[in-house]
Amino acid sequence: MSLEFNQVVDQVQRMGRYLGTRWSSAAGKLDLALERFDAACDLALVQARIDMVRGSGVSGYRGAAPLSAPYAEIVCGVGEPSAAPERATIVAVDGSQIYPDAHSPALYYLVNIGAFIYHYGETRLPRQHTTPELYYTESALEDKDGRPVNNQTVNARRTVMELKALAARAWELRDDPSVAAPIITLHDGGLLKFFGATEITDARTLEKDYWESLEKLRESGAVLAGYPGAQRATYVVSLLHLLSLPPDQVNDANLKTNGDLEGLSDTRLYSEILNAGQRSAVMVQNSPQNYDYKTRLGVDYEIAFFYLNVSGELNESPRIARIDIPMWVATNPAAVDALQALILHQCAIQGRKRYPYALTRADEMAYISSTEKAQIDQLIRVSMLENGLMPEESEKLQTKGLARGARRQHRLQR
Amino acid sequence: MRDSMMATTYANGVNGRGAVGRVLRASTTGFDCGTRGSRIDEAHTFGSFVKVALDDAHTAWAIGLIYAIRIDDDPLARELVMAAGVDNSALLDQRENRMVPVEICVINIGCMVNGTIYHSLPPRPPMSLTEVELCTDDEILRFTDKLDFFRLVLSAREVPSDELLAAALQHASWKRDMDGRNRFLVKCGRQLAGMLSHDLARLAHVLELIRP
Numbered sequence: 001m002s003l004e005f006n007q008v009v010d011q012v013q014r015m016g017r018y019l020g021t022r023w024s025s026a027a028g029k030l031d032l033a034l035e036r037f038d039a040a041c042d043l044a045l046v047q048a049r050i051d052m053v054r055g056s057g058v059s060g061y062r063g064a065a066p067l068s069a070p071y072a073e074i075v076c077g078v079g080e081p082s083a084a085p086e087r088a089t090i091v092a093v094d095g096s097q098i099y100p101d102a103h104s105p106a107l108y109y110l111v112n113i114g115a116f117i118y119h120y121g122e123t124r125l126p127r128q129h130t131t132p133e134l135y136y137t138e139s140a141l142e143d144k145d146g147r148p149v150n151n152q153t154v155n156a157r158r159t160v161m162e163l164k165a166l167a168a169r170a171w172e173l174r175d176d177p178s179v180a181a182p183i184i185t186l187h188d189g190g191l192l193k194f195f196g197a198t199e200i201t202d203a204r205t206l207e208k209d210y211w212e213s214l215e216k217l218r219e220s221g222a223v224l225a226g227y228p229g230a231q232r233a234t235y236v237v238s239l240l241h242l243l244s245l246p247p248d249q250v251n252d253a254n255l256k257t258n259g260d261l262e263g264l265s266d267t268r269l270y271s272e273i274l275n276a277g278q279r280s281a282v283m284v285q286n287s288p289q290n291y292d293y294k295t296r297l298g299v300d301y302e303i304a305f306f307y308l309n310v311s312g313e314l315n316e317s318p319r320i321a322r323i324d325i326p327m328w329v330a331t332n333p334a335a336v337d338a339l340q341a342l343i344l345h346q347c348a349i350q351g352r353k354r355y356p357y358a359l360t361r362a363d364e365m366a367y368i369s370s371t372e373k374a375q376i377d378q379l380i381r382v383s384m385l386e387n388g389l390m391p392e393e394s395e396k397l398q399t400k401g402l403a404r405g406a407r408r409q410h411r412l413q414r
Numbered sequence: 415m416r417d418s419m420m421a422t423t424y425a426n427g428v429n430g431r432g433a434v435g436r437v438l439r440a441s442t443t444g445f446d447c448g449t450r451g452s453r454i455d456e457a458h459t460f461g462s463f464v465k466v467a468l469d470d471a472h473t474a475w476a477i478g479l480i481y482a483i484r485i486d487d488d489p490l491a492r493e494l495v496m497a498a499g500v501d502n503s504a505l506l507d508q509r510e511n512r513m514v515p516v517e518i519c520v521i522n523i524g525c526m527v528n529g530t531i532y533h534s535l536p537p538r539p540p541m542s543l544t545e546v547e548l549c550t551d552d553e554i555l556r557f558t559d560k561l562d563f564f565r566l567v568l569s570a571r572e573v574p575s576d577e578l579l580a581a582a583l584q585h586a587s588w589k590r591d592m593d594g595r596n597r598f599l600v601k602c603g604r605q606l607a608g609m610l611s612h613d614l615a616r617l618a619h620v621l622e623l624i625r626p
Contacts, residue, residue, distance in 0.1 A: 120503075122503075123502040123503055126503055126507045348497060357504060
């Protein structure tokens with residue numbers, strides 16, 4: 001049966017009305033949020049309130065917090081863009097995958113890592129690399145109890161491979177005399193990763209590998225940044241809500257929501273605050289995961305963030321992106337300035353689509369199309385035949401393939 | 415000034431072995447060949463004489479004229495164009511790394527079998543991926559010694575036939591010395607006058623295009 005569009009259209013229209021109402025509702029909260037934002041200029045007051053929620057009585061605060069002194073920046077402040085360094089090297093890595101398919105002739109998964117190296121400040125051909133890895137052994141495809149690994153595990157393994165590749169490139173370039181410092185390494189996503197042991201096979205090993213890559217990146221001297229892009233995060237809105245509560249009302253029950261600011265996102269808030277090129281204060285997210293990074297890995301590895309308006313002109317609509325940085329970068333003002341300027345330059349390369357060019361190209365290098373997947377399947381079939389095996393798709397998939405095939409339309413005779 | 419510049423660039427193409435691309439799709443009436451954007455040079459000129467082998471022994475060749483050169487865009491290229499200024503490294507990246515595909519369309523106007531030139535369609539099309547080359551100066555001189563190929567060009571559909579024929583004749587004329595060039599173009603004009611006597615406006619247009 002095909003998708004009955006006449007039934008879906010009505011639902012899509014209702015969805016549009018719902019989103020419109022939610023947007024208007026958030027707009028009403030914006031003035032209140034801006035008022036609170038403008039009042040959040042006393043760093044000592046903010047710090048005192050953060051100390052309160054970090055005390056033993058409260059555990060549910062997941063909002064933003066300033067960095068520790070002397071690196072703390074005023075919450076209501078904005079950072080103007082600085083001049084970019086004369087020369088720099090930008091390394092971006094991204095990954096793509098073919099998930100294991102129980103109905104294919106042989107069980108496997110494939111991860112393709114794309115890397116792109118851009119030399120800022122010189123007219124030089126960027127470098128590009130791809131590294132495909134095929135996984136087909138039982139140890140790669142099953143957990144310790146013999147159950148097949150799920151897609152979340154493949155995603156987690158791909159993420160770790162991305163960071164490993166980024167660290168390897170950073171070390172390789174560090175020793176290359178033709179490469180200019182600073183080396184900016186860009187990861188397509190947030191840096192605060194959580195590998196849940198209930199969903200992900202070998203979660204602890206993956207977490208250890210991820211952290212080792214972070215350590216390697218730090219030791220290489222690279223400036224690491226994660227680029228989750230536009231997010232629905234409410235870290236700063238949560239902080240404004242916290243600051244609005246009377247001290248005796250600061251408890252888990254009141255921190256479960258953002259109160260009268262509920263529904264408003266940080267990107268919506270900062271789209272009213274940041275002019276083109278400006279950034280927010282550098283802050284951290286108050287969470288058990290981040291605390292874990294700080295206590296188990298070291299203070300340099302707590303993950304901080306700032307928001308950046310990557311739009312190009314003052315009259316252009318704001319494009320707010322969140323940039324994640326580890327604390328070894330956050331506590332280095334020159335590195336933050338260089339990162340801000342270079343991300344703005346990268347975003348400017350693509351004109352209307354404000355996204356780092358190097359990440360776009362790394363994604364292009366990594367992407368596996370459905371045609372390429374079909375070719376890989378064909379190669380596997382040939383290889384199986386060469387080894388005396390008869391590859392056959394499952395009856396289920398073959399039957400579905402028949403029904404899903406291109407359908408002929410009824411035509412009227414002329 | 416125009417003469418000397420064109421003569422130089424054309425010679426450069428030949429010096430570089432004149433590789434144009436490789437066959438993508440073909441028929442007896444013509445073929446399309448492809449190459450990378452970074453390889454596009456003087457070998458890829460509207461109206462150039464090209465040849466492609468029809469067999470492995472290279473005894474039979476199709477001879478054609480380049481009548482269209484296409485460079486497709488993609489969404490990323492469209493965004494780069496919209497930027498305030500095109501970044502030099504991104505430009506290099508687009509041309510060298512992203513392998514912008516260039517397609518060159520060729521109409522067949524003759525063939526060469528065991529060194530003998532025929533002004534008729536080749537007996538069969540070239541195979542996919544066969545290398546397409548520019549004709550040598552000697553081959554162009556020999557091919558244009560007779561003008562029977564005019565009819566194939568002028569009657570070709572979906573080809574800017576008047577402009578194509580004029581460009582090809584200009585190319586062929588540059589392979590001759592000054593006297594030979596004038597004689598060649600006058601001879602071409604007479605041939606055209608005979609063939610287009612029923613369409614004086616078209617004749618005047620083509621004659622204007624090949625005026626020495």
